[in-house]
Amino acid sequence: MDKWPSSNQKWLSAWCIKPVGGALVRQEPEYILLALMGSPLKKIMLCSSEKEIFSVEEQVMVQHSVIINNMIEDGSYNHEESKIPLDCVDSKTLKKVIDYCTHHTHHHNDNQEDLEAWDAQFLNVDSNGLYDLLMAANYLEIRNLLDLIYGTIKNMIKGKKIDEIRRIFNIKDHGFTPEEEEQNRKEYPHFY
Amino acid sequence: MSMESLPDALLQYILSHISNARDVAACNCVSKRWKDATTYVRTLYFPRNSFDNPSSGEIPDNIVQRMVSNVVKLEELVVYSPFSPSGLASWLSLVGQSLTQLELRMDNLADNQASRESPSKLDCIGAAKNLVSLKLWGVLMINSPKWDVFQNLSTLEIIGARLEDPVLTVVLLACPYLKRLLLLGCEGVRSISIELPYLEECKLDFYGLGNCSLSLISPKIESLEVQGCSWIRVPETGHLKKLSISNSSGRVYMIDFGNLNVLEFLSMRGVQWCWDAICKMLKLASEVKHLFMKVEFTGDFEALQPFPEIDFVEFFNSHPKLRKFDIHGAMFAALCQRNSLKHVDPGFVIPCLEEAVITVRSPLNAEQKISTLESLLKYGKNLRTMVIKILQMKSCHTSADDFFDEICRLRYMNHEKVRIE
Numbered sequence: 059m060d061k062w063p064s065s066n067q068k069w070l071s072a073w074c075i076k077p078v079g080g081a082l083v084r085q086e087p088e089y090i091l092l093a094l095m096g097s098p099l100k101k102i103m104l105c106s107s108e109k110e111i112f113s114v115e116e117q118v119m120v121q122h123s124v125i126i127n128n129m130i131e132d133g134s135y136n137h138e139e140s141k142i143p144l145d146c147v148d149s150k151t152l153k154k155v156i157d158y159c160t161h162h163t164h165h166h167n168d169n170q171e172d173l174e175a176w177d178a179q180f181l182n183v184d185s186n187g188l189y190d191l192l193m194a195a196n197y198l199e200i201r202n203l204l205d206l207i208y209g210t211i212k213n214m215i216k217g218k219k220i221d222e223i224r225r226i227f228n229i230k231d232h233g234f235t236p237e238e239e240e241q242n243r244k245e246y247p248h249f250y
Numbered sequence: 251m252s253m254e255s256l257p258d259a260l261l262q263y264i265l266s267h268i269s270n271a272r273d274v275a276a277c278n279c280v281s282k283r284w285k286d287a288t289t290y291v292r293t294l295y296f297p298r299n300s301f302d303n304p305s306s307g308e309i310p311d312n313i314v315q316r317m318v319s320n321v322v323k324l325e326e327l328v329v330y331s332p333f334s335p336s337g338l339a340s341w342l343s344l345v346g347q348s349l350t351q352l353e354l355r356m357d358n359l360a361d362n363q364a365s366r367e368s369p370s371k372l373d374c375i376g377a378a379k380n381l382v383s384l385k386l387w388g389v390l391m392i393n394s395p396k397w398d399v400f401q402n403l404s405t406l407e408i409i410g411a412r413l414e415d416p417v418l419t420v421v422l423l424a425c426p427y428l429k430r431l432l433l434l435g436c437e438g439v440r441s442i443s444i445e446l447p448y449l450e451e452c453k454l455d456f457y458g459l460g461n462c463s464l465s466l467i468s469p470k471i472e473s474l475e476v477q478g479c480s481w482i483r484v485p486e487t488g489h490l491k492k493l494s495i496s497n498s499s500g501r502v503y504m505i506d507f508g509n510l511n512v513l514e515f516l517s518m519r520g521v522q523w524c525w526d527a528i529c530k531m532l533k534l535a536s537e538v539k540h541l542f543m544k545v546e547f548t549g550d551f552e553a554l555q556p557f558p559e560i561d562f563v564e565f566f567n568s569h570p571k572l573r574k575f576d577i578h579g580a581m582f583a584a585l586c587q588r589n590s591l592k593h594v595d596p597g598f599v600i601p602c603l604e605e606a607v608i609t610v611r612s613p614l615n616a617e618q619k620i621s622t623l624e625s626l627l628k629y630g631k632n633l634r635t636m637v638i639k640i641l642q643m644k645s646c647h648t649s650a651d652d653f654f655d656e657i658c659r660l661r662y663m664n665h666e667k668v669r670i671e
Contacts, residue, residue: 245308
């Protein structure tokens with residue numbers, strides 16, 4: 059809630075949040091508030107490079123993506139008619155990014171272990187998929203997803219032999235001259 | 251699209267955060283592009299076993315030098331693997347200017363010969379002029395290092411050292427801007443005077459007979475932990491919030507502190523403290539919120555004496571802000587005297603106490619002890635938890651069983667608050 063636009067924050071501080079009847083007790087306060095306000099959860103439209111439209115809760119994207127947060131705050135996004143075009147992100151990747159942001163918004167109170175397990179499962183993709191996620195997270199400036207992916211990449215490198223690293227990262231041409239490659243193998247024979 | 255097409259900037263960012271030297275070396279060989287990216291590595295860490303299986307025949311010092319030279323602006327160097335003074339000198343000649351953090355396993359505690367080598371490993375460190383943090387393990391400091399002043403050094407940690415007083419003095423003179431000083435597991439110190447005007451945190455742990463003397467003049471000091479001193483003088487204590495004094499081998503006999511108006515945490519531990527020192531400490535720490543007391547005996551000389559009685563009411567009245575109270579064995583027994591609870595002023599209250607941890611060791615004076623525990627519960631209006639730890643009671647004595655039963659009864663009567671461990 060700290061990352062919400064300031065206009066939303068003013069609403070929240072003016073209202074005392076109370077559960078209303080048994081059915082609402084289990085819901086998170088944000089939803090009670092907005093339900094009481096009588097307006098549905100605000101949604102925004104994101105458009106992938108394949109021109110597919112994804113509808114997602116505004117607060118979810120605003121919490122995670124600096125780019126989208128800025129667009130909404132400075133008013134360049136019109137809720138009634140606009141969609142945000144994301145030409146560098148394909149549908150498959152965009153769906154995953156939305157998945158990540160939505161889960162972390164709705165489950166931010168979960169314990170650390172559960173969140174980490176979910177993250178590990180989420181990043182269980184091949185290196186191309188990881189690359190696509192990295193580029194999307196970089197473009198949208200989603201800090202926590204970026205840090206997560208950086209950590210995963212580092213772990214993919216740690217302790218591995220060089221041939222393995224080349225295979226994982228799809229490096230077909232290492233760019234060394236034959237003499238350089240031979241020199242490397244001489245200096246670090248147990249890394250190959 | 252694949253990882254190969256990762257933009258240079260992202261590749262550099264990712265690889266610059268890899269610090270384990272083995273992984274950096276591997277990245278250097280993966281591809282030309284990766285080798286270019288690893289020049290931006292910020293930290294190089296060589297674990298203890300880095301060179302355990304040398305297969306290339308190259309000496310470790312040179313391997314480290316080669317890796318260090320491949321980096322553009324190394325900020326942190328950590329070397330736990332063995333090295334020589336000349337190796338260290340060669341590395342620091344390459345990165346001495348950019349290096350801000352240096353951590354070395356010196357491993358020359360057992361060496362008496364090495365101390366004659368010139369320049370020594372310690373001398374070589376002087377080349378890293380811009381260090382902000384220096385951490386050394388296993389150092390022999392019996393010859394003063396030839397250091398200029400480290401203008402930026404704010405943290406110095408020496409763990410496991412054999413020192414001599416004049417050498418320590420020279421070392422501290424070279425670090426006048428220190429904010430954090432840790433000397434742990436240090437042997438050989440007899441008497442040390444520290445005058446560091448910016449020091450905020452100080453942790454000293456001296457091995458030996460427990461009879462070191464310490465004088466610390468650092469007006470900004472906020473946290474001080476001392477183990478192994480018998481004579482401690484800290485006149486400027488206007489900012490001191492956390493203080494811990496312990497002596498597991500010697501006797502604490504002289505405490506000379508300034509006002510402890512902002513002290514929040516006080517820990518007094520040891521085998522033997524002079525009664526005068528205890529009283530003085532408790533009197534100065536009138537504002538303390540968390541108190542930990544574990545001293546076995548008192549006595550001004552060699553002979554170990556039991557504690558005189560401490561008046562319960564007076565004790566809590568003179569520490570009105572006490573929130574957490576941790577007291578052990580002999581000192582708790584001293585608090586349980588028969589008279590202080592006989593005529594208690596009806597207005598008496600222990601206002602802030604929320605948590606109490608009492609460790610009992612003997613069933614002697616069981617009735618007084620139970621009565622004191624009950625008083626804590628009765629007068630501690632805000633007491634939420636009381637933990638009673640029962641340690642090493644000689645259970646062959648029937649009174650021990652009775653005492654234990656009484657404690658259980660106390661627990662039963664106050665089960666929300668009292669817990670036994």
